[in-house]
Amino acid sequence: MMACSDFRAQFQAGTDDAALLRHLRTCDPCLDYAAHSDPDVMFRAIGGDEIVPPGGIDAFVADVMHTVRLRGAEGVIAPPASTWHRRLAIAATLAIGISGASLVYQVEHRARVAPAQSVAAVRHPVERQITLTTKPAVQAYSSPNATIVEVPSETPNDNTQIVMIVDENLPADL
């Protein structure tokens, strides 16, 4: 760091010199000297240094990343472009799931899930055709990667089957 004698020799009112300001910000006797010759320099003394947020930088960064991921998953904020379509597809999938209360599908092995089993997630290993007979506009859905969640009916003898289709390849505009 600059010597005090150099600082006092070089200091001038209204200085923007980085080395002088660095000295001013770390040396109280020279701050006192400078403030008596240029009071405007007084508040410059409290700047310049690195300040760490409470809890430290690691915790701060972790909080930010956690919030970003959380909000990204909620669809509150827009993640970078390349993952955008994928998330849109997931959002569309969920929307179908929610509005799918009236969806009926017919499959060859019309296995009903017993109410006691609650929700069963079935990953279909082979491509299968699902025929949808009501709105929304999906009439059929076919994919080797789909995970279909069957929601059991609460009402006896109810032929309505609620399903949620989760598929990363689901088109965004479905």
Place this chain on the structure above:
Amino acid sequence: MIPTQSAEPDDRELVRTIREGSSDAFEQLVRRKTSKVYALCYRVIGNSEDAKDIAQLVFIKLWENLEKYDSQFAFDTWLYRMVTNVAIDFMRSRQSRDNAVNSNLRLVKTATEPEQALIVQRKEIDNVFADISTVLSPKQKTIFVMNQMEDLPSVEIAKILGCRESTVRNHLFNARKLMQRQLQKRYPEYAQLWRSQ
């Protein structure tokens, strides 16, 4: 001499990687800018917890709006614009919330003896600034902090705020005047420094 190889991508490269979908690159950017962003928030807002919340909000907005960044401009200018917008908004809402309370409060400061020579110390200046800068508008304070404490020249501040440099200079001039008046009221020993000029 061993040639130095920079492993760190610059800000623009990082932004490009983030746009390609890398959250690791975003984390690196947050880590790189935390001190800068937090320091400005802290000096403008004046308390560490609020400053931390605001700084975090800045980074979340940054993530939200990264597509809008035009890489022909300096990244820091764009980042600082976001910091000033969020911090000024916060202070405006806090000001209107606190106005009723503050109007009834007046700091009572025991004046030092006139004969007693004033020793200017950094820690004390910190408190004095926190106290008297409350008379500044959020914008005046932000400009003053950027210029005097973050060492940004007025031309750079004008770019950040999207205004003319003369406007920045006016704000700085008015901020100084208002603070000198407050110094005379509350810290006469410091105000004497100006009077003796």
